[in-house]
Amino acid sequence: MTGLRERKKQRTRDALIVAAHELFVTQGYESTTVDQIAEAVDVSQRTFFRYFTNKEEVALFLQNMVERLYYEAVCARPVAEPPLECLRSTLDDVWDDVGVAVEEITPLDLYLKMCQVIEVTPSLLAAHLRHSLLMEEKLVQEVARRTGVDADQDPRPRVLVAAFTGVMRTAARQWSMRSDASLETAREVTRDYTAQLSPALGSDWGRRR
Incomplete structure (x- = not known):
């Protein structure tokens, strides 16, 4: 069974994916920054990079x-x-x-x-x-x-x-x-x-x- 900490990490990862994809769809991939993705989930840029190397990976x-x-x-x-x-x-x-x-x-x-x-x-x-x-x-x-x-x-x-x-x-x-x-x-x-x-x-x- 997945532990509470792992489930929380997965929810954060999934939220970053959804936020990134919504931004890519609405304003374009090139116009979207990592800061904007992190801000949409209310996390730091540092947190984003715990899950993804760059915005290409999340895309x-x-x-x-x-x-x-x-x-x-x-x-x-x-x-x-x-x-x-x-x-x-x-x-x-x-x-x-x-x-x-x-x-x-x-x-x-x-x-x-x-x-x-x-x-x-x-x-x-x-x-x-x-x-x-x-x-x-x-x-x-x-x-x-x-x-x-x-x-x-x-x-x-x-x-x-x-x-x-x-x-x-x-x-x-x-x-x-x-x-x-x-x-x-x-x-x-x-x-x-x-x-x-x-x-x-x-x-x-x-x-x-």
Whole structure:
């Protein structure tokens, strides 16, 4: 059971995340300072830095958490499952749990608006992509482990993960910039896009006349 002190620390961390995201959404990431975030929660700048290295870390906290939860769920899937099926099934299975995890920290609509902020803020988008590349490499190694191949010798794990995560990023851009962005919209768009992965890679498209 989490102790009182730990719960208090978590509440402070979560309050900083919510305050930061509200400021990023309303006045922009670049225009927001650490002092403003700390002031919104009525804590000192020093307290902010106990929880986060900088405002980039607080801005990307939820996105990084979601990626970590997905990776952990992939690792828990049955080893005999085909790699692409594993990646797609995990996404569908953990969607609701991820939504709950996000909502325990911040309202979902604020999370979705923050996704839009990341997409239109070059420095945040670059940082998000850097972190995602590290997570992709972990997925590559997990796919290689599950299939019994050496990712340094066999290109298939990296090709698969690159294709899958590329589709995921494309879907995220599509739903996050829609005026009706919601968790259900995100789920539908993501399902539609990932469902096209196998046909796009393995089917004969034929020629358009």
